[in-house]
Amino acid sequence: MxxxxxxxxxxxxxxxxxxxxxxxxxxxxxxxxxxxxxxxxxxxxxxxxxxxxxxxxxxxxxxxxxxxxxxxxxxxxxxxxxxxxxxxxxxxxxxxxxxxxxxxxxxxxxxxxxxxxxxxxxxxxxxxxxxxxxxxxxxxxxxxxxxxxxxxxxxxxxxxxxxxxxxxxRSKGVEIAALDGQRIHPHYGVFAPVRSEYLGLVADTALPSALGADGVAFDIGTGTGVLAAVLARRGVNRVVATDQDPRAMACARDNIKRLALTAQVNLQQTDLFPEGRAPLIVCNPPWVPARPSSPIEHAVYDPDSRMLRGFLSGLAVHLAPGGEGWLILSDLAEHLGLRTRADLLAWIDAAGLQVLARVDAKPQHSKVFDVDDALHAARAAEVTSLWRLGAKTLA
Incomplete structure (x- = not known):
């Protein structure tokens, strides 16, 4: 609507x-x-x-x-x-x-x-x-x-x-390799999952042992629902997927139904976290701290890194013991001089979190290879990472 x-x-x-x-x-x-x-x-x-x-x-x-x-x-x-x-x-x-x-x-x-x-x-x-x-x-x-x-x-x-x-x-959908070629159908104003590297990171990174056979995962800012679907197809028993945008909720609901995953994926319209704790919490926030100028840009631009910082600051209290938070984030903002790696690490530390590991992937979208693009130098150097985060342990 x-x-x-x-x-x-x-x-x-x-x-x-x-x-x-x-x-x-x-x-x-x-x-x-x-x-x-x-x-x-x-x-x-x-x-x-x-x-x-x-x-x-x-x-x-x-x-x-x-x-x-x-x-x-x-x-x-x-x-x-x-x-x-x-x-x-x-x-x-x-x-x-x-x-x-x-x-x-x-x-x-x-x-x-x-x-x-x-x-x-x-x-x-x-x-x-x-x-x-x-x-x-x-x-x-x-x-x-x-x-x-x-x-x-x-x-x-x-x-x-x-x-x-x-x-x-929306009619033909986007083929997703991480879903064995099945399609995700994006709606207007909801970012289409056309960048395969971040989907591959979530599909291939080993699930935390704390998840267990009956565990629950949270997908924060689900958008089209693609990451919730990837987790469900990996065997996660229950996924709670959240988003505050009504269009994203309608889009995710449509895709989860198309993929016959309604029994595994529960959708909740809320800002960031649902109630409770989970042994795995995944978030792919907007990557660039700048003001969006259209509905679709909200998936890319995040003024003052509001969603990123909100996710980090609330992660520790929503993680189950031994759980992991998976932050999927491009470093494009760092190459553009809009955020530093030191900023990110400081926010992680201040939130009572520690970096358990990081898995990197090089983007392969067309702009990476477009030498005429005004931001080519930054795009060519870009790396997308899955940061595995855990709550700090007491000494």
């Missing part, structure tokens, strides 16, 4: 000499554009780029596929290589953190510009544009069932294409 508030903001424009308005939808909470012009197939890409760069939204009245072509043309203009500025004498080279912040700013500006091509739909998710695809089901999965009585709404074409893409992913 949509995370939109009950009272949605409205967008206004002039058409046929009259002022018209409609509800404004934006799943990442973007404010409605203040200036809106009608646009159609006669609009050239250069003029569209000028207008959208200035913050003018283009409410499309032409052919749907031509709107897609225009969006692609805008992206090409935004992504054109820019001449590198010569560094002023005496100025230090930008740090990795500086490069990261500049990259985020550029991505944010890119997203704002591309979001300026907008479409109108009736309350039941239908469009009257020529060659418009049937997006009713994709919209229902994110916005809810819809109702003509609610009146029309306007949404950015870029967001709509994202809905369509996620609907396709």
């Amino acid at each position: 949509s995370t939109q508030p009950q009272t949605q903001p409205r967008i206004e424009w002039t058409e046929a000499g009259e002022t018209r308005s409609a509800r404004w939808r934006s799943e990442n909470g973007a404010l409605p554009p203040k200036r809106v012009l009608l646009a159609n197939d006669t609009l050239g890409a250069d003029e569209a780029y000028r207008l959208t760069s200035e913050g003018t939204a283009l409410l499309w009245r032409g052919d749907f596929q031509n709107a897609r072509h225009l969006l692609q043309a805008l992206a090409r203009r935004i992504d054109r290589p820019k001449k590198a500025k010569k560094a002023k004498p005496g100025l230090a080279e930008p740090s990795p953190a500086d490069l990261f912040n500049l990259h985020r700013q550029a991505q944010s500006q890119r997203a704002r510009t591309l979001a300026m091509v907008v479409l109108e739909f009736d309350g039941a998710h239908h469009s009257v544009l020529r060659r418009a695809p049937d997006v009713v089901q994709a919209c229902r999965e994110v916005y809810g069932p819809g109702d003509l009585a609610q009146g029309p709404y306007v949404v950015s074409l870029r967001e709509l294409l994202g809905l369509i893409s996620v609907h396709e992913w």
Whole structure:
């Protein structure tokens, strides 16, 4: 279901000499554009780029596929290589953190510009544009069932294409080697398990002896439910999987049911830990301490490492005697200068924990090998680790 508030903001424009308005939808909470012009197939890409760069939204009245072509043309203009500025004498080279912040700013500006091509739909998710695809089901999965009585709404074409893409992913699923090739079906706003290295770490690391035949494991921040499923398939008798996001809960519930694991996996909507103790507690928190700008980014960006620190600070009191906490964490933030290894180790120590062992894996996703990526140096050095943590023993 949509995370939109009950009272949605409205967008206004002039058409046929009259002022018209409609509800404004934006799943990442973007404010409605203040200036809106009608646009159609006669609009050239250069003029569209000028207008959208200035913050003018283009409410499309032409052919749907031509709107897609225009969006692609805008992206090409935004992504054109820019001449590198010569560094002023005496100025230090930008740090990795500086490069990261500049990259985020550029991505944010890119997203704002591309979001300026907008479409109108009736309350039941239908469009009257020529060659418009049937997006009713994709919209229902994110916005809810819809109702003509609610009146029309306007949404950015870029967001709509994202809905369509996620609907396709949700339909076909993601094949998971750690589940013997079975599929996980991600929902909108829930991070898809496309990075195999962290799944392999959880699938291959020896289970703690304290778990026993009838033990229980906690999966903190379950998302799609993939790690809970991996643990259950490894023979863990009972897994309690938590998440505070309603969309993640719905997604995990769907996947656990598809995999016929409802008898083993119990889902609870809560922030971090369920009640009680467990001999194995697993957590794969967001890896980068920065502010997310869209629903899907909550799986990657965690302001001030809130979830990571919350997991560490509460782990000891939720571990059963002899139990282990498995923290799955990339060191990308360290290579970006956003967090140090000393910070992480200090948080572990302050939480009354000790490092029992660490298992490392090198990521193999495409950005690791993309030398044109602005953060290539950090991504090429990245290592994903499973930290085996235990409560400190009394001397």
